[in-house]
Amino acid sequence: MPLLHVTDMSHNFGGLQAVSEYNLSLDPGQITGLIGPNGAGKTTIFNLITGIYRPTRGSVRFDGEELVGKKPNETAAMGLARTFQEMKLWRHMTVLDHIKMARYSKLSYGLLGAFLDTPRRRREEREATDLAMEVLKMFAVDQFADQLVVNLPYGAQRRVEMARAMVIQPKVLLLDEPTVGMTPDEMMAMIEVVRQAHERFNLAIFLIEHRLKVVHELCQHVQALVFGQVLVEGTPNEVQNHPKVIEAYIGEQEVEF
CATH class of the missing domain: 3.40.50.300 (P-loop containing nucleotide triphosphate hydrolases)
Structure with a gap:
């Protein structure tokens, strides 16, 4: 099928x-x-x-x-993930934050968990960061994790966009x-x-x-x-x-x- x-x-x-x-x-x-x-x-x-x-x-x-x-x-x-012919990146956000933001749709701690800083929130945030770094490494852009995406070479920006698509697995x-x-x-x-x-x-x-x-x-x-x-x-x-x-x-x- x-x-x-x-x-x-x-x-x-x-x-x-x-x-x-x-x-x-x-x-x-x-x-x-x-x-x-x-x-x-x-x-x-x-x-x-x-x-x-x-x-x-x-x-x-x-x-x-x-x-x-x-x-x-x-x-x-x-x-079902996709990338675009014209990159949809936020120029003044770090590479790591791009990847973590894409992952937030998979997190479950909710607004109350964020407000109270619950153990679930801290655990899921750690897991999201670890997964984001793993994906960035796979696409050979982990060295740029804390840099603003606007400062990256064009080819690296393209790989960041692909990493963002892949982080939702x-x-x-x-x-x-x-x-x-x-x-x-x-x-x-x-x-x-x-x-x-x-x-x-x-x-x-x-x-x-x-x-x-x-x-x-x-x-x-x-x-x-x-x-x-x-x-x-x-x-x-x-x-x-x-x-x-x-x-x-x-x-x-x-x-x-």
């Missing part, structure tokens, strides 16, 4: 059909890539899955439960162009970070990416999206030189991954 199962999902913005009869089956531990030109509807699909938009038609099931109608905070609490991670704006060295470091997270947690990952090197390195399965419809899907090598993909997206007969 797929962990994330999207069936015949469509969405209209007024008279414009942004997504048409989209389907996805994502199994535990699987990495699927979504490629396509700008405006193809890739981020819209992420927004439909996570509850930012409600599909006009179709079904989105996560771990057997219907997601359509749920809000983003509800889908996140169920174990998701079952599925949606990555929206995680290497955008990175240098080649930063890109390769991010590939390795994603690979380690996938292997350590048997994480299912759904990945939007323009840099085909990243897709080839990470993904077992790829969908090519054009005008809101899946044009071709298969392994990276199968999609790589498909004539329809070359014509609609890549524009070259020889594609270097």
Whole structure:
């Protein structure tokens, strides 16, 4: 049974059909890539899955439960985490506080516990800090824990955003162009970070990416999206030189991954 199962999902913005009869089956531990030109509807699909938009038609099931109608905070609490193409970081908050804040949805001591400084509050705060530091170390940004995120290099900020998504211990991670704006060295470091997270947690990952090197390195399965419809899907090598993909997206007969 797929962990994330999207069936015949469509969405209209007024008279414009942004997504048409989209389907996805994502199994535990699987990495699927979504490629396509700008405006193809890739981020819209992420927004439909996570509850930012409600599909006009179709079904989105996560771990057997219907997601359509749920809000983003509800889908996140169920174990569906995401990052954004444009980073959503608070510039004047420390790296550690970013990660701990994401974890607070899992804490149970409540307002009264915080006011009275109960043993439960102290225990859960210690556990949240320990987990946050563990995740920061996994993403090689633990040395920046007490620094303001605005002072970090761009590649490190991207890893902080991924660490924030991972601290809720998701079952599925949606990555929206995680290497955008990175240098080649930063890109390769991010590939390795994603690979380690996938292997350590048997994480299912759904990945939007323009840099085909990243897709080839990470993904077992790829969908090519054009005008809101899946044009071709298969392994990276199968999609790589498909004539329809070359014509609609890549524009070259020889594609270097």
